[in-house]
Amino acid sequence: MRAGTALCLALALVAALGRPAAAGVPLNSSVPAHYTVPAVQLVRDDGKVVSLPEEMNDGRPVVLNFIFTTCSSICPLMSQVFAQFQQRLGADSGRVHLMSISVDPEEDTPAQLREYAHKFHAGPGWQHYTGTIEASLAAQRAFNVWRGDKMSHTPVTFVRMTPESPWLRIDGFVTADELLQHYRQLREAPGQTVAVR
8 A cells, every 4th residue: 555545545534534424333332351461572662571461460450452664554643643542541540551552563673663653652651562473462362453564554543441350342433532532431340459550
């Protein structure tokens, strides 16, 4: 796909995300799901080698997606949604852990992830991760997002309030306002206690 065509597609999708779904067809669907976080090590965008379970279980709610830095279609849209979501969180932004895991670890170095994060104005609570191919595949398979190769990946966002609670899996494009609504509904659900950092 040529860069100009990809940009036009991305702009059309951004415009569509701001409008209600046509003819009652939703742009996304959400379901609670249970996933076992694989015991793998990833490399964070600051170059530090980290344990994926420890990163996800640090007491903060987690909002997760899978991207790659050379993607010119869905990844910029998903990252823009994360940027807007982080901004809309306001004072809560430091209490929510946004995580973007690369599906292209062969190309996505920590330096490339930092540059990508900078492009989307990622705040301190939003980290990007790379690592070995095996670790990336283990994470993708654990969250049922592996589609055979990076070009076949689909937009999926995950939200979890605590390590003990189920994930909310959102398939399809979600707007920042919809994501904020999901987050607030989960935060206010009975039995949810979120650590304050």
